[in-house]
Amino acid sequence: MAPSELGRPAHPSGRIVLAATPIGNLGDASARLRDLLAEADVIAAEDTRTARHLCQALGVSATGRFLAHHEHNEEASARGLLEQVRAGATVAVVSDAGMPTVSDPGYRLVAAAVAEGLDVTCAPGPSAVTTALALSGMPTDRFAFDGFLPRKDGDRRRRFEEIRTDPRTVVYFESPQRLTDALAVLAETLGAQRPVCVARELTKLHEEVVRGTAEEVLAWARERAAGEGIRGEIVLVVGPASATEGAEEVSEADAVAEVGVLVASGTRLKEAVAAVAGAHGLRNRDLYQAVLADRAG
Template identity: 75%
Template sequence: MSPQSTADAGPGRIVLAATPLGNLGDATGRLRELLATADVIAAEDTRNTRRLCQGLGITPTGRMVAHHEHNEAASAQGLLDQVRAGATVVMVSDAGMPAVSDPGHRLVAAAVEAGLPVTCAPGASAVTTALALSGLPTARFAFDGFLPRKDGERRRRLEEIRAEARTVVYFESPQRTAAALAAVAEVLGEGRPACVARELTKLHEEVVRGTAGELAAWAAEREAGEGIRGEVVLLVGPASAEDVAPASDADLVAEVAALTASGTRLKEAVATVAAAHGLRSRELYQTVLDARRE
């Protein structure tokens, strides 16, 4: 397949437009112009986008349509037809950059496949904002979306970053933040550096930094009291040299046992732990079986 270029783009286009995380003062001039002049505004939630426009003093001249995770596949084709007809389609999510754990990826992929132009009006992003505030290393980082809701699956995901040399950024529900931090402390160790960034750019912005153990205790206390509210970004710092040191057979068996105790099937637990330590699943599986016989 030949490489694609946007240099010869026609009159129609898709624009991914970042919207403020909370502070309307972060709206760029380009965002304001796009919302006011776009032929079509594809919104994750039209009610939220109408409130945004009202807050910015903007009256859109184009149509506003819903484009969210439940209708994205079907909606994308209609939006592409609009682009083919020469329309400017602006895609916005409720906050931050569309397509980053928000609707938009399928639309972009479909546009690329159809050879239609896509561009971006950059702006606020919870990922980079939290990263900059965290105090954790920023030269190398990874964004891993939302942690799984189920405890066993969450632990498997965290096992994958046991030896991670980069800061890892997650989105998290406020209702699951305490459980997530407890899992981080148990799976990765209480001393692993971490950060919780909550309600970024808003009136009650809060950034809590410390070890995984300290943050787990903070979250448990907060949950027992007033609760954890608002949008949450959870960051886990890189592994230390001690974390990446070769684990003993006893440590490996204990890690597998912790996963199986949380409901993970033995073979899946072995595969997860083996991948985290760069080992062969077959050899670790045999080690676990031998330990069980003893």
């Protein structure tokens, strides 16, 4: 059996390293990322200007060549990069932010390298998908990432129909300009009480996480859109169908108790209420009033 069939590289002299870059806060750049950018023979970047700016911001003096590797040239670029690896080069693959191949270029290169038995490894780091999931307050034991939502309402509706009874939490990317329309279709398709979380500008200065039912988050989006507008990078997290169904079985007293546990652990009251309400398909306002009444009683 050939070494590549055993999962070992047939060309150990060169390798591809998928390198996660900060999604906002430069402090999230790992020491391994800094070393890789400084030492790689080739830096294959979604945007070479962004990659150069990142190196400058991190104080890294890159000695390798910067090559463009993006969705419009990925197939042709991959062939050249594989030649570099065969010749013994270390090729660092970076996207503008987050993990390459996750709604970013890199998949075709990795697939071709794996098929050929070339060495592929990863320098893990920031990811908007898992960051939003962790902050959502929704179940994380089973989840799916479904990329960018379609632009048209009909296509979005069909996409949401696919998860109507899905027992997993589902994560999407969406543009700020289309978020309100997407939430309106979501509420109509999955129901006003479906738990939803919008994570905006993750790890950046103006990070904002909005949790609640589809109805509540849609109301927030409409108000924001009519006022200062919705800006920045958006991650949309949709709770599992089971969370909405389970709301009928959760008593108000139990929900209030869950809020108390979160507050005791250091979570702010409003955030705790939003997390518990979202997990059980309850209205934030109703649960908040119940918590205040319990405290006063």
